[in-house]
Amino acid sequence: MDRNKFVEVGNPIVLYCELSDPAAPVHWYKNGVELQTVEGLHIQSEGTMRRIVIQSADFSHSGVYCCDAIDDVIRFNVEVEAPPVRFSAIPDAERNKTIQAGQPFVLQCELSDPSAQVHWYKDGSKLHHDNGVDVKAIGLLRKLVVHTAEVAHSGLYCCKTKGDAITFSVEITGDFFLLK
Numbered sequence: 001m002d003r004n005k006f007v008e009v010g011n012p013i014v015l016y017c018e019l020s021d022p023a024a025p026v027h028w029y030k031n032g033v034e035l036q037t038v039e040g041l042h043i044q045s046e047g048t049m050r051r052i053v054i055q056s057a058d059f060s061h062s063g064v065y066c067c068d069a070i071d072d073v074i075r076f077n078v079e080v081e082a083p084p085v086r087f088s089a090i091p092d093a094e095r096n097k098t099i100q101a102g103q104p105f106v107l108q109c110e111l112s113d114p115s116a117q118v119h120w121y122k123d124g125s126k127l128h129h130d131n132g133v134d135v136k137a138i139g140l141l142r143k144l145v146v147h148t149a150e151v152a153h154s155g156l157y158c159c160k161t162k163g164d165a166i167t168f169s170v171e172i173t174g175d176f177f178l179l180k
Contacts, residue, residue: 013053085163
């Protein structure tokens with residue numbers, strides 16, 4: 001039995017211990033404090049099986065849980081984790097762009113977590129904020145904005161976060177010259 005439990009926020013936590021005597025009293029503890037059945041947390045007893053069920057895990061449910069059957073104690077280490085950050089699907093037309101030189105373009109992706117950090121790459125090299133290129137975070141959206149496209153902006157762009165990545169192909173066509 002795995003006594004180290006890793007559970008994503010929102011998923012149920014189910015811990016159980018089996019006894020030799022179905023009449024044996026059992027007490028459940030979390031971090032040394034005895035647990036009682038409350039809304040969202042159920043303590044169950046069926047024959048020799050004792051179970052605790054937390055319907056929807058949140059970070060506060062992390063801790064050390066103990067099933068104490070007087071002459072034996074089973075410990076469970078529970079760690080509640082944030083779900084991995086994912087990008088929403090983007091239509092191919094938005095991921096493959098052909099832009100006329102001199103025109104602006106925006107690459108945009110949407111994340112599952114508004115606080116997630118992303119990094120933008122072009123042809124494998126990390127992009128940094130510089131003249132003519134802005135990186136913006138607005139809620140769940142992450143945008144790379146190029147104000148005036150040049151042929152050198154053609155390439156493969158990638159927006160990466162800890163658990164996911166999404167790729168864009170950009171082709172800049174035509175010539176563009178700044179008249180001074």
